Amino acid sequence: MRYLPLSDTDRGEMLARIGVKSVDDLFADIPKNMLLKEPVDLPRRKGELEVERILSRMAARNVSASSVPFFVGAGAYKHHVPATVDHLIQRSEFLTSYTPYQPEIAQGTLQYLFEFQTQVAALTGMDVANASMYDGSTGTGEAVLMAHRVTKRRKAVLSGGLHPHYVDVVKTLSDMASDQVVTLPADVSGTEDILSQIDDSTSCVVVQTPDVFGNVRDLKVIADKAHQHGALLIAVFTEAVSLGLLQSPGSMGADIVVGEGQSIGNALNFGGPYVGLFAAKSKYIRQMPGRLCGETVDADGNRGFVLTLSTREQHIRRDKATSNICTNSGLCCLAFTIHMTLLGQAGLKRLARINHANAVKLADRLAGVKGVEVLNKTFFNEFTVKLSKPAAEVVERLAEKGVLAGVPVSRLLPKAGLDDLLLVASTEVNTDDDRAAFVAALKEVL
Amino acid sequence: MLNRQGRPSAPQAHGVSDPAAGMGDQAARLQGDANQLGSGSPGGHPTFTGNKALAQIEPLLFEIGRHDVTGVDLDEPEDFEPRLGGLERKDEIGLPGLSEPEAMRHYVRLSQMNYGIDTGLFPLGSCTMKHNARLNERMARLPGFSDVHPLQPVSTVKGALELMNELGRYLVTLTNMTTVALSPKAGAHGELCGMMAIKAAIEARGEGKTRNVVLVPDSAHGTNPATAALIGFVVKPVPAREDGWVHVEDVKERLGPDVAAIMLTNPNTCGLFENQVAEIAKAIHEAGAYFYCDGANFNAIVGKAKPGDLGVDAMHINLHKTFSTPHGGGGPGAGPVVLSERLAPFAPVPFVTVKDGELTLVENDEDADETPFGRMTAFHGQMGMYVRALSYMLSHGSDGMKQASEDAVLNANYIRASLSDLFSQPFGDKPCMHEVLFDDTWLKDTGVTTLDFAKAMIDEGYHPMTMYFPLVVHGAMLIEPTESESKSSLDLFIATLRDLAMAAKKGDKERFTGAPYHAPRRRLDETRAARTPVLKWTPPAPMAEAAE
Numbered sequence: 001m002r003y004l005p006l007s008d009t010d011r012g013e014m015l016a017r018i019g020v021k022s023v024d025d026l027f028a029d030i031p032k033n034m035l036l037k038e039p040v041d042l043p044r045r046k047g048e049l050e051v052e053r054i055l056s057r058m059a060a061r062n063v064s065a066s067s068v069p070f071f072v073g074a075g076a077y078k079h080h081v082p083a084t085v086d087h088l089i090q091r092s093e094f095l096t097s098y099t100p101y102q103p104e105i106a107q108g109t110l111q112y113l114f115e116f117q118t119q120v121a122a123l124t125g126m127d128v129a130n131a132s133m134y135d136g137s138t139g140t141g142e143a144v145l146m147a148h149r150v151t152k153r154r155k156a157v158l159s160g161g162l163h164p165h166y167v168d169v170v171k172t173l174s175d176m177a178s179d180q181v182v183t184l185p186a187d188v189s190g191t192e193d194i195l196s197q198i199d200d201s202t203s204c205v206v207v208q209t210p211d212v213f214g215n216v217r218d219l220k221v222i223a224d225k226a227h228q229h230g231a232l233l234i235a236v237f238t239e240a241v242s243l244g245l246l247q248s249p250g251s252m253g254a255d256i257v258v259g260e261g262q263s264i265g266n267a268l269n270f271g272g273p274y275v276g277l278f279a280a281k282s283k284y285i286r287q288m289p290g291r292l293c294g295e296t297v298d299a300d301g302n303r304g305f306v307l308t309l310s311t312r313e314q315h316i317r318r319d320k321a322t323s324n325i326c327t328n329s330g331l332c333c334l335a336f337t338i339h340m341t342l343l344g345q346a347g348l349k350r351l352a353r354i355n356h357a358n359a360v361k362l363a364d365r366l367a368g369v370k371g372v373e374v375l376n377k378t379f380f381n382e383f384t385v386k387l388s389k390p391a392a393e394v395v396e397r398l399a400e401k402g403v404l405a406g407v408p409v410s411r412l413l414p415k416a417g418l419d420d421l422l423l424v425a426s427t428e429v430n431t432d433d434d435r436a437a438f439v440a441a442l443k444e445v446l
Numbered sequence: 447m448l449n450r451q452g453r454p455s456a457p458q459a460h461g462v463s464d465p466a467a468g469m470g471d472q473a474a475r476l477q478g479d480a481n482q483l484g485s486g487s488p489g490g491h492p493t494f495t496g497n498k499a500l501a502q503i504e505p506l507l508f509e510i511g512r513h514d515v516t517g518v519d520l521d522e523p524e525d526f527e528p529r530l531g532g533l534e535r536k537d538e539i540g541l542p543g544l545s546e547p548e549a550m551r552h553y554v555r556l557s558q559m560n561y562g563i564d565t566g567l568f569p570l571g572s573c574t575m576k577h578n579a580r581l582n583e584r585m586a587r588l589p590g591f592s593d594v595h596p597l598q599p600v601s602t603v604k605g606a607l608e609l610m611n612e613l614g615r616y617l618v619t620l621t622n623m624t625t626v627a628l629s630p631k632a633g634a635h636g637e638l639c640g641m642m643a644i645k646a647a648i649e650a651r652g653e654g655k656t657r658n659v660v661l662v663p664d665s666a667h668g669t670n671p672a673t674a675a676l677i678g679f680v681v682k683p684v685p686a687r688e689d690g691w692v693h694v695e696d697v698k699e700r701l702g703p704d705v706a707a708i709m710l711t712n713p714n715t716c717g718l719f720e721n722q723v724a725e726i727a728k729a730i731h732e733a734g735a736y737f738y739c740d741g742a743n744f745n746a747i748v749g750k751a752k753p754g755d756l757g758v759d760a761m762h763i764n765l766h767k768t769f770s771t772p773h774g775g776g777g778p779g780a781g782p783v784v785l786s787e788r789l790a791p792f793a794p795v796p797f798v799t800v801k802d803g804e805l806t807l808v809e810n811d812e813d814a815d816e817t818p819f820g821r822m823t824a825f826h827g828q829m830g831m832y833v834r835a836l837s838y839m840l841s842h843g844s845d846g847m848k849q850a851s852e853d854a855v856l857n858a859n860y861i862r863a864s865l866s867d868l869f870s871q872p873f874g875d876k877p878c879m880h881e882v883l884f885d886d887t888w889l890k891d892t893g894v895t896t897l898d899f900a901k902a903m904i905d906e907g908y909h910p911m912t913m914y915f916p917l918v919v920h921g922a923m924l925i926e927p928t929e930s931e932s933k934s935s936l937d938l939f940i941a942t943l944r945d946l947a948m949a950a951k952k953g954d955k956e957r958f959t960g961a962p963y964h965a966p967r968r969r970l971d972e973t974r975a976a977r978t979p980v981l982k983w984t985p986p987a988p989m990a991e992a993a994e
Contacts, residue, residue: 001846005932006853014856014933016472018863018877023852026859026877027750029719034755042619045843054840055833058612059590061605063598075824082518084546084646086587088553089774096562096578098570098909099776104965105904108560111776111954112553118982122540128981134631137824145676166826172794172820176642176677216531218500247535260449260824269586270606271596271825273778285979291776296975299960299968305616308975314634314672315915317696321682324634324672331774338553341507344543348517348850356530357523378531399599407597413809428520 015422063404065268069434071362073425074212074407075136075163075238075384076271077263077353080429085265085338089331099327100290104298105304109330110305113293116337123243124235124257124342125250126279131291131307132333133276133325136260137166138238140206141173142289142323143258143278147232148179149287149322154208155180156204157197157417161211163238164412170206186409186416188375188384190215192438195225202229204256208236208250213423214379214411216246223253232256240264240277240336241427242380244345244352256280265339266332275332279379286312289323351428355381365439366424371446376422382425387446391422394445401441501966504555508983511542517549541550546837560775561909565937567931571881571912571924572667572715574745574767578855579841582770582834591833596825600807606829608807610798613836614782617763620847622754623784627793629827633742634669636781637709638763639794641673643760643785644707644736646792646819653703657735661700661708663692665716667918670709670740674843679706686918690716690873690883694725701733711740712756713747715916717858717878717924727757736760736789744768745928746855746880749848759786765828769835789894791816798825853929854880857936861925864940872919880928886921894950896921898958905957905964907941 006014011023020026027035046054065078072078089095093108100106113131133139133437144156157175158167158181167183174181184192190211198205205226209217223233235249237259249257262274280288280378286309294308314321343351359381367374371388387394391408398405409421426435471938480709496503528534544552561568563984568575586592594603627643630636641660647658658676663684671681682705684696697708708730712720720726730737739753739761745768753761765771765780773779786794795818796809807826808814853876862882870887886896900910902924912924927936949957962968 001839001842001849003579004846004849004853004929005935006856006929010584010825010933011853011856014860018856018859020859020877023856026855026879027719027747028877029721029725030747030751031721031756034724034751036750036752038975039848040619040749040752041843042616042844042847043840045846046840048841051581051837051840052585055585055609055837056588056590058605058609059585061603061608062590062594063602064593065595065598066589066593070595072598073851075598078593078595082546084517084550087552088557090583091554091557092564093557093560093562094775095583095772096564096568096575097560098568098573098575098773101570102561102900102904102910103970104901104962105559105561105909106968107966108556108558108777111504111506111556111559114981118508119541121982124508125537131776134635135823136824138631138635149639163824165821169823170820172642172822173677175820176645178678178764188468216529216533218531218533230505243535244539245535246530247533248537248539251537255870267592267830268595269592270594270603270829272823272828273780275778285981290983292979294975295980296971298970304967304970306970306972306975308972308979308981311976312669316668317672318668319671319675321668321672321675324638324669324676325632326634326669327632327777327779329778332771334775338549340541341511341544341552342517342546342549343541344511344513344516345539345541346514346543347518347520348539348541350516350520351518354520355525356528357526360529362527376528376529378533380530387468395599396601399602404595404598404602411597411809414812 010263046149047270061102066214069313069403069437071406071426071438072404072426074412074423075165075260077239077425077427078268078429079241079263079427081265081267081339082342084342085335088338089334093441094331098321100307102304103304107304110293112334112337112441114295114305116333117293118279119337119340120279124279125248126257127282129277129279131293132328133290134271134329135276136238136314137169137257139258139276139278140166141169143234143256144170144204144206146256146287146289147234150284151203151230153203155201156183156206157182157202159194159207160192161190161213161215161217162206162208162236163212166189167234185407186413186418187257188213188421190217194222198225198229198231200229202231204232204234205237206234208238210239210242210380210382214376214383216378216380219249219252219254235257239381241355244348245356247378261336265335273329273332275329285309287322288391290325290420291328299309354428357429358430359383362424362426362435365435367440369439370444372442381427382423385422387420387422389444390419394422397445398441403438403441405438452897464988485944502558504552506983507552508542510548511544513542515543515545517544517546526598541965553634566907567935568909568929569911569925569927570909571926572742573912574926574928575773576770576928577930578772579838581841582837585837586830586833591829607807609836610832611805612830614798616836616839617782617784620748621750621761621784622752624787625790625793626782626784627797628782628832629794629796629822629916630762630781630783631777631823631828632777633762633764633781634673635822636783637740638671638676640738640783641677643752643789643792644820645677647736647789657704657706659704660706661697663710665714665918666709666711667715667742667906674709686755689721690718692720692726694722694729697726698729701729705733705735707738709738709740711742713879716873717881717883719879722850723756731757742767743880746851747851748851749844754786759789765831765835771831771834778828778831779781780828781917792819794818794820794822846987850929857927857929857931858882860936861927864944868944881924881926883919884923885919889921889950892950893955894958896923898961899946899950901961901969902946902958904962906940908942940990
């Protein structure tokens, strides 16, 4: 087997040194009747060529985003990732290293984490950021738990514009922890009355902008009302590129900002792995979940970096820890920071403007199709359209015509009576030809 | 003279005659570092740059980047009417950029300050730092897997469902369990998923109010009690015994109608297979509780024993350990959870199932025939990791996976047998599974601690073993070589540890207490980092003054 270096001679010599006759003598603690005599009922080993054939055959059964006009978003976005990013994250020293518990030989990881934290803090307009979470949705769950710790209250109010998967993740976690969640109904227009839900028992208000229907939300009023009642505002985003063009959540008064960082540096990957961004006001540092990287010096006085404030964490605090998390999203976080470094603020702003411009162009073209109504007054690179036929059916028909048109709202909210709504996203990858193909196909289907 | 960031271009102590004067901020800073590094390194002549041939010093991105530089060529869009509702950003973001060659060099230099599996032996106990085959990377990057959106029509992702189903079949077969929840994003997330399934099952039985205690042995990984507490369980410890095993009578003593589950790591963190596991499972089940198994150490028994045969109800599998998806400096991981028949109906959405002879994806509770407890994450979990793990499994096959476990156990025992005369074993000299545990009794009176010993290993070119874990052992050293090491690699490692051990016993204290001497950094001051946390770069003071 190509991955296993020991020869039979080696094994014999090693068993002799250990002083046992066979390798099964080392498994003597496994109850005899439970020790397997034969290999399990799965195929035997395969060469590289054969494995590649099997998996390539499976991959070929999927339609990749780059191969068609592509407008699918709703929390994961198709962006161009520079070749440099994927090359660098595959360097052995990044790819095959562990969580930097031995900082003297992990300064590469630690320095990029420190840089990543600085970038995320700047982007979100917050004081501090952690070294990343699994993804935006689990990060949102952790943000709610953090708000409960800070406020010593246990009721979260979730906006009807929060991504339904995020809502489900928060609800699952809260139900299990016996915490209270108030979920507002789906808010297609971005005009819900969330202020009236905030009272003195509210721990946090969770608002996404741009929201899942694409509306750009002003958080200032919500922040003010939350703060009046001693509650925290958790601002969520699922499209990190939007931060290049929109006011930062921090500048609008958010206490915790959490979001999905996939758009920058990371491929679609059918939903994961992604990278959760998590930032907060500095007074809440000690209640933050996840890894934090901090600056220090070594014995010679040279600057270096270490994981820090670990007394919050499970390996020290066990059942009193702020979270059970013990990893971040290392390589995805590295991909994010490399891409962000290549962009810089100049590139990010331009990328964001291109996204917005493409979405505006698409919205204007779709608005001219009979049977299509664009619902949004505001949006960044995604908006909601109302169709004259059920969206799920339209999307299937368009897929047959080689256009991946977007996400039917009914897929996210099956029982909400919103079957005629379609979420449509447009990024820098879309061309005039893509838009023309979409419009032409839609005209045929509607 | 000030550089473009408004900072003096030479360290003040050196004045204008300093050779770095006028060379810009980076050169000046390097000069400062060079003086420091030169003084602290034995036998080295200080260099002007602070670099030492291939060992390069790399400033922070914020010290070399510029706000008007970008490494991505994009054309400004034509004029258009924005639809942002007046919420455009008006302030500067404050993020510098680098051109592509600068970025490439920055990250390559950073990478060179890291130790990885490809660098050398990485015996980090309970972490399973095995070889990461690049075939798996190539497969995960096939556009049919990497460039597919989680919410594009199911009719366009049949191959993705097939892959998830096939991975699930492998995991269920290897463990003899009923089903698998693939979506958890890491081991701790998998634990949470398993414990949520247990909680849901207990609530379905109407015992949610009364069964709220979870038994956790003291030797358990910290995530176990943290997970249980996170969803409202009360954690009751099971004390450690002097033989390293959990005893069935200790479990029985704590069992009652209030006990929901036990969280048992098997093989355990002391490197031993829990030899009373069958009796413990029986006792747990008779008391109406569930058996959660922490599968962190599954690599010892893949193809040798099936957790389902041992009475396990739920077990997470760290794909990044046992099935070699890269650890990536701390993630991303993946923690699918296999479930017994009793817990299977409660598995969270989404999952892949067969309906009318075709694979379908169930994404909402309402569409499930079963009673899912909810959702762990947006979308469908760590697809990129699923591909890599299946690529590993297909490559190894049933015979290769069995061989890998046997070699992992053989390698650990070879180290044990080769060091047992010098190092102390807390539970006596007996066979271990895929990792061997030593304590620090043998270091008594040497003035050398486990930490010092670990840092001296760094100087010898090794990543240290896991230190101070499990907590039940004083000064623990947990060594897991994995099956990826050759005999000659192990022989050199053993010889090195023996040399270090003898040096420690001989009183060569400085070799340890001052270590590492040869790493990119000397020992780092972690106390200082925690006392006054500096968690991001801020512009140095002179810049602010210059701006005024």
